[in-house]
Amino acid sequence: MTMVSIRTPDDWHVHLRDGAQLTQTVAATARCFARAIVMPNLVQPVCTVEAARQYRNRIRSASPSGAPFQPLMTCYLTDDTDPGEVAAGYAAGVFTACKLYPAHATTHADSGVTNVRRIQPVLATMEKIGMPLLIHGEVTDADVDVFDREAIFIERVLTRMVQDFPGLKVVFEHITTAEAVDFIRECRAQIVATITPHHLVINRNAMFQRGMRPHAYCLPVAKRERHRVALRKAATSGLPRFFLGTDSAPHPRAMKESACGCAGIFNAPVALEVYTQVFEEEGALDRLEAFASEYGPRFYGMPPNRDRITLKRNPWQVPDVIEIGRQAVVPFLAGETLVWRLDTNRGRRLQELAP
Ligand SMILES: NC(=O)N[C@@H](CC(=O)O)C(=O)O
Ligand SMILES: [Zn+2]
Numbered sequence: 586m587t588m589v590s591i592r593t594p595d596d597w598h599v600h601l602r603d604g605a606q607l608t609q610t611v612a613a614t615a616r617c618f619a620r621a622i623v624m625p626n627l628v629q630p631v632c633t634v635e636a637a638r639q640y641r642n643r644i645r646s647a648s649p650s651g652a653p654f655q656p657l658m659t660c661y662l663t664d665d666t667d668p669g670e671v672a673a674g675y676a677a678g679v680f681t682a683c684k685l686y687p688a689h690a691t692t693h694a695d696s697g698v699t700n701v702r703r704i705q706p707v708l709a710t711m712e713k714i715g716m717p718l719l720i721h722g723e724v725t726d727a728d729v730d731v732f733d734r735e736a737i738f739i740e741r742v743l744t745r746m747v748q749d750f751p752g753l754k755v756v757f758e759h760i761t762t763a764e765a766v767d768f769i770r771e772c773r774a775q776i777v778a779t780i781t782p783h784h785l786v787i788n789r790n791a792m793f794q795r796g797m798r799p800h801a802y803c804l805p806v807a808k809r810e811r812h813r814v815a816l817r818k819a820a821t822s823g824l825p826r827f828f829l830g831t832d833s834a835p836h837p838r839a840m841k842e843s844a845c846g847c848a849g850i851f852n853a854p855v856a857l858e859v860y861t862q863v864f865e866e867e868g869a870l871d872r873l874e875a876f877a878s879e880y881g882p883r884f885y886g887m888p889p890n891r892d893r894i895t896l897k898r899n900p901w902q903v904p905d906v907i908e909i910g911r912q913a914v915v916p917f918l919a920g921e922t923l924v925w926r927l928d929t930n931r932g933r934r935l936q937e938l939a940p
């Protein structure tokens with residue numbers, strides 16, 4: 586196969602950041618994705634309808650002309666979130682979903698939820714109005730090994746939550762374990778998961794390749810090889826419960842290459858190309874379109890995009906660094922050669938991003 590043409594995909598989990606970074610982050614996502622679920626973990630978390638409305642305006646202003654892009658906003662849940670605010674934002678078409686960060690679980694999660702008991706009224710409201718809950722699914726207990734945090738979250742939090750709220754729509758985001766794959770397969774259809782390109786490609790060895798590799802560090806952290814294999818099976822299974830969410834999360838190079846490096850991988854410049862390669866390697870190119878462009882909108886009750894994008898087999902080298910808001914950011918697979926290349930109007934924007 587030398588060409589792949591699919592309905593234009595969407596990214597159901599992305600960090601666009603803010604301010605001067607928006608020009609490049611939005612361009613890197615809009616080059617191939619028509620819509621994206623925008624994470625609310627800004628330095629000042631997006632907790633109100635007004636904050637989300639303003640953030641959405643800033644994203645729209647930064648969107649490149651010629652590549653229509655629709656940001657879908659999320660509400661950052663805290664212990665004090667008002668169910669009325671959530672419902673009002675959803676009714677107004679500002680919030681598409683709410684985001685649950687267990688407090689301190691990841692980047693800018695310090696205002697997150699300390700105990701899910703605190704947000705029961707919010708969850709009850711969301712269940713009633715059909716609003717999806719997006720979850721960073723890791724416990725933060727100091728006694729739990731960092732590699733077990735997702736599996737233990739299923740046991741201690743998620744299993745109970747989906748029972749207590751049998752009508753709640755849930756996205757278990759950026760799953761990294763065979764346990765999460767099994768959990769989703771066994772749940773009801775409204776419990777789904779997103780899978781990132783990096784967790785399909787790297788296992789935990791990537792962080793320790795002849796030295797410490799901060800650019801392979803993200804949360805949830807990559808796991809053993811058997812988990813990567815389970816994720817590849819799930820993504821390419823054709824089951825509508827698994828769909829695309831890149832978790833592209835840029836951090837300045839200096840913040841990654843540090844004594845206490847930030848968690849997050851900037852993959853927007855390569856995400857779709859990497860998914861395509863993975864599906865090809867798994868002999869499942871015929872299932873790429875559903876994973877990337879159909880199951881997400883179906884879950885969210887939105888129509889799939891009508892236009893198409895094309896990738897061609899045309900090897901190219903990923904830039905070593907990309908400038909984001911005047912700061913150098915090292916993208917996922919920097920310096921490596923990818924076999925698939927975007928071949929559309931949206932696709933031209935990557936070259937503009939390279940320094
Ligand atoms: N994935 C990450 O490692 N980091 C994300 C936060 C998140 O999605 O957990 C970020 O905002 O940098
Ligand atoms: Zn997360």
Ligand SMILES: [Zn+2]
Pocket residue numbers: 598599600624832833834
């Ligand atoms: Zn994320």
